[in-house]
Amino acid sequence: MSKAKQKRAKRLGFSAKFKAKDGRKGDASGRRNTEQSPAQTVKDSRNPEEIRKQRLQDLQEKQKLSRERELMKRRNLQTFQNDILQRQREFEQRETEMQSLEKHVNFENENSRKAYYREFKKVVEASDVILEVLDARDPLGCRCPQVEQAVIQSGTNKKIVLVLNKIDLVSKEIVEKWIKYLRNEFPTVAFKASTQQQTKNLKRSNVPVTQATTELLSTSACIGADCLMKLLGNYCRNLDIKTAITVGVVGFPNVGKSSLINSLKRARACNVGATPGVTKCLQEVHLDKHIKLLDCPGIVMATSTTDAAMILRNCVKIEQLVDPLPPVEAILRRCNKAQIMEHYGVPDFHTALEFLALLARRQGKLRKGGLPDTDKAAKSVLMDWTGGRISYFTHPPETHTLPTHVSAEIVTEMGKAFDWDELEKGNQEVLAESSCPDIQMGFCMETTGLTQGGQGELHCDLGLEGGSVEASSSKEETESMEDDQDPEFGPMTVEIKSQKKTEVPATDAASKAPDLKNILNVDPLLQGQALLAAGKKRKKLQKRADKLATKLSDTLTSAMDFSFSD
Numbered sequence: 001m002s003k004a005k006q007k008r009a010k011r012l013g014f015s016a017k018f019k020a021k022d023g024r025k026g027d028a029s030g031r032r033n034t035e036q037s038p039a040q041t042v043k044d045s046r047n048p049e050e051i052r053k054q055r056l057q058d059l060q061e062k063q064k065l066s067r068e069r070e071l072m073k074r075r076n077l078q079t080f081q082n083d084i085l086q087r088q089r090e091f092e093q094r095e096t097e098m099q100s101l102e103k104h105v106n107f108e109n110e111n112s113r114k115a116y117y118r119e120f121k122k123v124v125e126a127s128d129v130i131l132e133v134l135d136a137r138d139p140l141g142c143r144c145p146q147v148e149q150a151v152i153q154s155g156t157n158k159k160i161v162l163v164l165n166k167i168d169l170v171s172k173e174i175v176e177k178w179i180k181y182l183r184n185e186f187p188t189v190a191f192k193a194s195t196q197q198q199t200k201n202l203k204r205s206n207v208p209v210t211q212a213t214t215e216l217l218s219t220s221a222c223i224g225a226d227c228l229m230k231l232l233g234n235y236c237r238n239l240d241i242k243t244a245i246t247v248g249v250v251g252f253p254n255v256g257k258s259s260l261i262n263s264l265k266r267a268r269a270c271n272v273g274a275t276p277g278v279t280k281c282l283q284e285v286h287l288d289k290h291i292k293l294l295d296c297p298g299i300v301m302a303t304s305t306t307d308a309a310m311i312l313r314n315c316v317k318i319e320q321l322v323d324p325l326p327p328v329e330a331i332l333r334r335c336n337k338a339q340i341m342e343h344y345g346v347p348d349f350h351t352a353l354e355f356l357a358l359l360a361r362r363q364g365k366l367r368k369g370g371l372p373d374t375d376k377a378a379k380s381v382l383m384d385w386t387g388g389r390i391s392y393f394t395h396p397p398e399t400h401t402l403p404t405h406v407s408a409e410i411v412t413e414m415g416k417a418f419d420w421d422e423l424e425k426g427n428q429e430v431l432a433e434s435s436c437p438d439i440q441m442g443f444c445m446e447t448t449g450l451t452q453g454g455q456g457e458l459h460c461d462l463g464l465e466g467g468s469v470e471a472s473s474s475k476e477e478t479e480s481m482e483d484d485q486d487p488e489f490g491p492m493t494v495e496i497k498s499q500k501k502t503e504v505p506a507t508d509a510a511s512k513a514p515d516l517k518n519i520l521n522v523d524p525l526l527q528g529q530a531l532l533a534a535g536k537k538r539k540k541l542q543k544r545a546d547k548l549a550t551k552l553s554d555t556l557t558s559a560m561d562f563s564f565s566d
């Protein structure tokens with residue numbers, strides 16, 4: 001070993017290694033290491049690598065200490081100040097980075113979007129027919145040109161069918177107009193998925209048009225399944241497919257893909273939820289031996305539409321929103337101010353933030369120190385929007401123009417395998433089934449469950465008064481606002497449900513119960529029940545009287561306390 005090497009080894013404390021190499025006990029200089037105990041020497045000879053590491057660490061610590069000592073010698077007030085400023089700057093930078101990370105919770109969604117897209121690709125590859133589910137309230141807004149393009153590019157043997165779901169949330173006229181508009185491109189089926197909670201025997205209505213009642217509407221049964229099944233059956237027949245076909249169900253989040261599959265299966269095969277992103281990966285459901293359905297996670301690939309529009313289309317989880325102000329501003333832009341003021345019971349306001357502060361105060365949503373929690377108020381407004389309390393629907397354009405990714409040849413090719421007349425008939429039946437002379441559907445239905453974070457459930461708010469359906473009252477209770485041109489949604493109608501509540505008569509058992517002395521006036525068959533109620537009432541009154549008496553006597557005792565004590 002050269003001298004220089006020996007010196008370096010000595011500096012780094014490699015004497016043990018050196019010893020091992022030349023066979024002598026001692027450090028690099030060749031001197032015997034007298035400081036080591038015999039036990040240590042034995043240990044050292046056993047594990048030289050560890051000793052080397054330890055020595056290196058010691059050396060580094062020593063160097064650090066000496067550096068710090070040097071620094072302290074040179075330190076003055078100015079360097080201290082610089083140090084503090086530097087640390088403050090670092091802290092602030094970290095804070096802003098954290099904030100920007102939080103602000104982009106959607107980055108996470110960006111990743112999941114990519115994962116969802118991969119799943120979607122799998123679905124397209126495996127499917128013969130793609131059902132693109134659209135929300136009847138805003139069909140164009142939740143149409144995904146990229147999805148259609150991907151299907152078209154993957155060959156003409158794959159067919160696209162548009163399913164106009166949630167038709168119960170809009171009027172029949174609007175559904176008809178949309179079907180007329182959309183069938184210029186692809187076969188379109190009107191549908192209302194079942195929103196029942198049970199796991200089996202989901203209801204599917206096949207009541208003849210003439211016998212459809214208002215009660216049918218108020219149920220959560222599925223409408224349109226027969227038409228869709230016939231369409232798929234005809235497809236198999238027309239193409240003479242003897243084996244099974246695979247049907248992919250794709251669309252925006254929360255449009256009702258899983259609900260549609262469950263309705264066709266008549267069982268809760270897929271998870272359903274009122275928040276977007278419930279379906280996370282591809283799921284296979286065998287309808288029968290001829291049809292296999294594939295549930296796909298909701299995909300959002302729109303880059304042109306603003307985030308606010310995506311939130312209003314219920315594509316983003318409201319609880320996760322970091323800045324809910326822009327979508328609320330978007331809602332306020334679309335609503336009539338007077339209606340909003342009346343609906344939420346707030347005074348006049350100038351900005352969305354002012355409105356939210358007023359609303360938060362009114363709803364008792366306060367932060368520490370009594371400051372209004374505008375974030376919570378904003379989220380409650382957004383929940384009202386996505387949950388249907390502020391309902392909306394868009395109008396189809398007057399004239400139809402083919403989108404750039406769809407050519408006339410593709411339209412003809414796509415439509416070839418389907419029986420259009422049968423489809424037309426089926427849609428008519430669905431619309432007739434879901435319509436009724438007295439009420440306008442959609443204006444009275446409401447998807448709930450969002451606020452509880454549970455499954456959506458269809459509730460009918462038909463303005464029931466004394467058990468009868470009052471069409472006019474339900475109409476009166478909704479106030480609409482027509483917006484001719486909306487840059488993000490196109491022509492749109494927004495409706496705010498008035499919060500008028502019917503007076504509930506007092507149903508207190510005690511108030512209903514007769515007095516004991518009047519028990520003989522009660523119907524003899526009901527006397528047992530009345531006696532029980534009367535007994536309860538007497539006990540309750542007795543308790544109240546006792547309480548009052550105790551209070552009175554306490555007050556009197558304290559008033560008559562003349563002990564002159566402090």
Ligand SMILES: Nc1nc2c(ncn2[C@@H]2O[C@H](COP(=O)(O)OP(=O)(O)OP(=O)(O)O)[C@@H](O)[C@H]2O)c(=O)[nH]1
Pocket residue numbers: 165166167168169191192193194195251252253254255256257258259260271272273274275276277278279280296297298299445446447449455456457458
């Ligand atoms: N009123 C009404 N609500 C519906 C209908 N179809 C689905 N829903 C409700 O819409 C919500 C979303 O339904 P899902 O079936 O989970 O929607 P999805 O498209 O599978 O959602 P992701 O899994 O997020 O992609 C649930 O609350 C359903 O109850 C319908 O036809 N009418």
